[in-house]
Amino acid sequence: MKTKGALLWEPGTNSGWSVEEIEIDPPREREVLVKLAASGICHSDHHLDDGVIPLPWAPILGGHEGAGVVTEVGPGVTDVEVGDHVVLSFLPSCGKCKMCVGGRSNMCALGSGVLAGTAPDGSHRVHARGKGVGCMSYLGTFSPYVCAPLDATIRIDRDIPLDKAALIGCGVPTGWGSSVYAADMQLNDTVVVVGTGGVGINAVQGARHKGARNIIAIDPVEYKRESALRFGATHAVSDYAEAAQLVERMTDGQGADRVIVTVGVAYGNLMNQAQELTRRGGVMVLTAAAPVTQRDVDFDLFTFAMSGKRLQGCLYGSTNSRNDVPALLDLYRDGKLMLDELVTKTYDLEDINQAFTDLQEGKNLRGVIRYD
C-alpha cells in the first residue's frame, strides 16, 4: 500500500525528518498490518537524528511508540485478528526463550536487532524512492500504517483510548519499570529521579505506586518540575547541587535509597553525581541513553565497591511486556496511572519537525502524532 512516513535520509546530522510517500508491503509470516491511531515522540527517535545513536545505514522510518487497529494479518497469524486493538511494543519478544520464560522478556534476543535496518528476516517491508527503508524498532510508527512483527504486537481491551495506549509502547513502561522493577523500590524509600521528561515522569509514577516516601525530581525545566509535582513527586529542584542539599537534609546525610537517571542524554559526569546522591547499599538505575561511542565515565570506583551500591542498567523498564502492558492499562482504567495528562500536545505527521523542536526545548512531557 502507498501511504506516508517520516524518514531520515542522513541520520546523525540533525537534518530533520522528511515526510514523504512510502510503500508498505503486505504482512508476511507472523506479521500484521496495523492502522495506527497515534505515535508518541520519544527522545530515542531524536537520538537517531542527532547521532547519539549512530546508524550505519539509511533511510530510516522513525517512531516506536504506537497503538492502533489490526487491518490485515499475514500467514500463520492466529493470536490476533482483524479489528483487534493492539499496542506495539518497541521490543519484540518470542515468548519461548530462556529470558522470556524466565520473566525477562525485555532481554529476549529478538530485541537485540531492532536497529538492524531491516525486518527481523533481513528483508524490507517499507520502500521509498526505490530504496528499502529500515524501521525504528522493526516498527516505524511515524506512518499511519505499520507492518509489525507479531512478536511486538500486544492485544488490548477495546475500551482503552488508543492515542493514550500508544504511550505504553515505550515511555510509560520504561519509566514506571525503572522504579518498580529495575530499582526494586521499597516502601518508604527516598528516591531521586534525574530528568522528568516522558520517561522520568513515569519513574515518578512508579515510585509513587511502590509507596516511596520522598520523591525528588531534578529537571532544569520549570514545566517539568511542576509536572513532576502533579505526578507524585514530593519535591522538585532544578539541579544536582540543590538535590544534594535536600537529600542530605532529608536523610540525615545517609543519601537516597534509589536514584534513577532518565535525562535526555546520559553523559559520563552524571554517574558520579548519581552515586553521591545514593546511600550506602542503595541502587542507581541508568535508563537514559548515552552517546553510543562514549567510554569515559567519572565514577568513584573505590566508594562504589566499599559502600555496596548497585548500578543497574535498564532497558524498557526491565518490564515483561505481555504481562506489563495489560497491567499498566488496568492501572490506568482504575485511576492509578496517569496517561491522559502525559500528552502535552498533539501534532499532524507533517508537523513532526516542530514536535522534535518542542521536545528539545522541553515543552512537552510527551508530544503525540495523531493519525485520525
Ligand SMILES: NC(=O)c1ccc[n+]([C@@H]2O[C@H](COP(=O)([O-])OP(=O)(O)OC[C@H]3O[C@@H](n4cnc5c(N)ncnc54)[C@H](O)[C@@H]3O)[C@@H](O)[C@H]2O)c1
Ligand atoms: N532504556 C530504555 O529502554 C529507554 C527507552 C526509552 C527512552 N530511553 C532514553 O531515556 C532518555 C529520556 O527520554 P525521554 O523521552 O524521557 O526524553 P525527554 O526529552 O522527554 O526528557 C528528558 C528530560 O531530562 C531533562 N534533563 C536534561 N538534562 C538534565 C540534567 N543534567 N539533569 C536533570 N534533568 C535533565 C530534560 O529537561 C527533560 O525534561 C533518553 O536518553 C532516551 O533515549 C531509554
Ligand SMILES: [Zn+2]
Ligand atoms: Zn522510546
Ligand SMILES: [Zn+2]
Ligand atoms: Zn524470547
